[in-house]
Amino acid sequence: MLQTILNLLVQGVLIGGLYALFALGLSLSLGVMRFVNIAHGDFIVLGSYVLMAVASALGWSPFVVGLLLIPAAFAVGYLLQRFLLQRTVGKGILPVLLVTFGLSIIIQNGLLETFGPDTRKLSGGAIEIAAFHLGLVDIGLYPLAVFLVAIASIGGLEYLLYRTSVGARIRAVADDPAAADLIGLTSANVYAIAMGIVGVSIMVSACCMSVWTNFDPAIGPSRLLAAFEAVVLGGLGSLWGTLVGGIVIGVAQNLGSQIDASWQILAQHLVFLVALVFRPRGLLSKG
Amino acid sequence: MNVMDTARGRIGLAVARALLAASLLAAIAGPWLFGANQQTVLTEFFTLLTLAMMWNLLAGYADIITVGQQGFVGVGAYAFFGLTALAHLDAFLAVPLAAIIATLVAIPTMAVVFRLRTAYLAVGTWVAAEVMMLIAGKLPGFGGGSGTSLPIPIVKQFGSSVLGRVEVFYLLSLALAVMAVGSTWILLRSRIGLGLTAMRDNEEAAGSAGVDLILTRVICFLFTAPFLGLAGVLVTLEKLRVAPSASFSITDWTIYVIFIVVIGGIGSLEGPFIGAVVFFLLREYLAGFGTWYLIILGTISILVILIEPRGIWGVCRKWGIPDLIPVSHFRRARSAVIRPLAFADKVPARAERRSHSRRSAL
Numbered sequence: 001m002l003q004t005i006l007n008l009l010v011q012g013v014l015i016g017g018l019y020a021l022f023a024l025g026l027s028l029s030l031g032v033m034r035f036v037n038i039a040h041g042d043f044i045v046l047g048s049y050v051l052m053a054v055a056s057a058l059g060w061s062p063f064v065v066g067l068l069l070i071p072a073a074f075a076v077g078y079l080l081q082r083f084l085l086q087r088t089v090g091k092g093i094l095p096v097l098l099v100t101f102g103l104s105i106i107i108q109n110g111l112l113e114t115f116g117p118d119t120r121k122l123s124g125g126a127i128e129i130a131a132f133h134l135g136l137v138d139i140g141l142y143p144l145a146v147f148l149v150a151i152a153s154i155g156g157l158e159y160l161l162y163r164t165s166v167g168a169r170i171r172a173v174a175d176d177p178a179a180a181d182l183i184g185l186t187s188a189n190v191y192a193i194a195m196g197i198v199g200v201s202i203m204v205s206a207c208c209m210s211v212w213t214n215f216d217p218a219i220g221p222s223r224l225l226a227a228f229e230a231v232v233l234g235g236l237g238s239l240w241g242t243l244v245g246g247i248v249i250g251v252a253q254n255l256g257s258q259i260d261a262s263w264q265i266l267a268q269h270l271v272f273l274v275a276l277v278f279r280p281r282g283l284l285s286k287g
Numbered sequence: 288m289n290v291m292d293t294a295r296g297r298i299g300l301a302v303a304r305a306l307l308a309a310s311l312l313a314a315i316a317g318p319w320l321f322g323a324n325q326q327t328v329l330t331e332f333f334t335l336l337t338l339a340m341m342w343n344l345l346a347g348y349a350d351i352i353t354v355g356q357q358g359f360v361g362v363g364a365y366a367f368f369g370l371t372a373l374a375h376l377d378a379f380l381a382v383p384l385a386a387i388i389a390t391l392v393a394i395p396t397m398a399v400v401f402r403l404r405t406a407y408l409a410v411g412t413w414v415a416a417e418v419m420m421l422i423a424g425k426l427p428g429f430g431g432g433s434g435t436s437l438p439i440p441i442v443k444q445f446g447s448s449v450l451g452r453v454e455v456f457y458l459l460s461l462a463l464a465v466m467a468v469g470s471t472w473i474l475l476r477s478r479i480g481l482g483l484t485a486m487r488d489n490e491e492a493a494g495s496a497g498v499d500l501i502l503t504r505v506i507c508f509l510f511t512a513p514f515l516g517l518a519g520v521l522v523t524l525e526k527l528r529v530a531p532s533a534s535f536s537i538t539d540w541t542i543y544v545i546f547i548v549v550i551g552g553i554g555s556l557e558g559p560f561i562g563a564v565v566f567f568l569l570r571e572y573l574a575g576f577g578t579w580y581l582i583i584l585g586t587i588s589i590l591v592i593l594i595e596p597r598g599i600w601g602v603c604r605k606w607g608i609p610d611l612i613p614v615s616h617f618r619r620a621r622s623a624v625i626r627p628l629a630f631a632d633k634v635p636a637r638a639e640r641r642s643h644s645r646r647s648a649l
Contacts, residue, residue, distance in 0.1 A: 036406035093405045095592050105585035109578040228410045266421040269414050280402040
């Protein structure tokens with residue numbers, strides 16, 4: 001019994017790393033551009049399908065292809081912001097929400113049209129099934145690796161934002177775009193760079209997800225909701241908080257799945273709503 | 288110069304309003320004018336128009352962008368099924384009770400999701416609707432995840448023949464749409480509506496001019512719930528079954544509704560009408576394209592937002608066409624001159640506050 005619960009907790013914590021990766025890009029776009037990208041989850045799924053198509057065409061490992069696709073993901077994020085989302089900046093929250101909402105519908109149905117409704121999964125090779133024992137618990141090598149990727153990504157983004165000149169620019173534009181424009185920063189360009197970084201985080205998430213779990217064209221929204229909940233639970237704007245939020249969601253899902261399969265998502269949402277009532281500013285806040 | 292100052296403009300407006308009144312009369316005479324198939328399509332039209340009115344009131348005026356409207360539609364559907372099939376109440380009594388239950392569910396939902404604002408609120412309502420759908424799939428007696436059919440005796444209470452029922456459902460949906468449009472119009476004409484119009488145009492200014500933003504949002508949110516619930520009842524009567532994925536469908540009850548409002552013109556009473564007509568025309572001609580139909584709808588709505596965020600009705604307004612359904616309160620010319628002066632000294636203070644509220648979240 002104890003062993004089962006311990007194992008569930010550890011699995012939950014490790015899948016929390018995956019949710020933190022989903023949440024990282026969303027947190028950045030919320031913090032800098034102040035919008036929720038409704039299509040965030042759909043972009044992760046799109047990334048997974050592109051990865052699948054390229055990996056199967058070349059016959060290479062999805063991890064190698066994932067690394068190679070990172071510059072392309074940056075470019076897509078950059079161009080998306082520069083030429084589409086930038087047109088909605090400064091017009092309030094509604095236009096950008098509706099544009100990303102439209103993108104979400106287009107991506108979902110575009111994928112359905114191109115790849116069909118079948119469930120897919122990529123093969124990551126031997127690492128997928130490798131595991132080791134640590135006392136009472138079994139730890140999968142792949143989940144552990146994803147968890148470490150999540151930590152490295154959060155640390156990397158934290159370093160980028162607070163220790164580099166690009167990060168200083170992004171934070172300046174996030175603080176006050178008009179003032180940033182006045183001192184010679186082009187906020188449109190800085191927004192686009194930030195969205196490019198979001199694109200990179202989406203590609204990393206897509207790579208980690210597509211080997212770990214099944215995916216189909218319709219699962220984007222559930223990924224968005226998980227990412228969103230992790231962001232809110234962790235405290236808005238806190239990067240390390242997304243890891244805490246991701247872990248809470250992962251543990252709630254795993255404990256819920258013990259009741260039955262459909263409780264998995266219900267438990268996730270209920271934990272989020274309860275936390276929202278008692279800790280509206282995030283779990284780490286003081287009230 | 289305003290088109291309305293010309294005689295031609297005034298005639299045009301009178302003709303447009305006469306057409307509106309004529310189409311209402313034609314709708315009331317629907318059972319005698321239209322065949323069963325047309326009545327079924329129109330039933331759907333009126334249901335979607337009601338949903339669009341509600342989404343437009345929240346997103347276009349009260350600044351509550353919800354992606355969780357389908358939650359209350361589903362609650363209304365399940366409440367109606369529970370009251371009739373499980374509690375064996377009279378079907379016509381169950382209809383208003385379902386609206387009340389939807390409103391009762393809206394109260395705690397609002398208490399939770401209103402802790403979030405703007406974009407966060409949008410996704411928060413979505414989570415709430417997902418929770419309602421998942422719980423509906425667990426309720427005993429409702430057929431679990433795959434749903435169940437409405438028992439025949441309940442359906443027969445609305446008419447013994449299929450054609451008779453089509454008529455009853457048509458008239459019910461027409462009544463719902465008329466109630467939805469009428470009460471939204473009354474709400475917008477009221478003191479609350481004055482505040483809502485101010486919020487639509489500039490929320491900060493409305494707040495500083497004395498509009499109670501929170502109370503207004505609460506009233507609007509609770510106002511929409513019974514209508515969404517009643518739409519859910521009609522949906523159940525049309526489909527003759529409840530199921531979590533259909534009764535709580537985000538595509539049918541929220542995504543299509545957002546398209547309708549965005550294309551027609553958000554923040555106006557005319558917009559949802561125009562949008563609903565355009566939506567049904569598009570569906571008539573494009574539904575055969577399957578997934579491409581949705582891709583086209585998504586593309587159209589993105590283009591509308593980028594080119595004319597106030598939709599088709601926004602273009603009409605730019606041409607100087609006044610509201611077909613008047614919601615404005617006209618003031619005399621004298622006070623119109625005084626008002627801007629009275630507000631002039633408040634402008635710098637507002638600009639200052641804006642720069643504070645824009646602090647980074649990072």
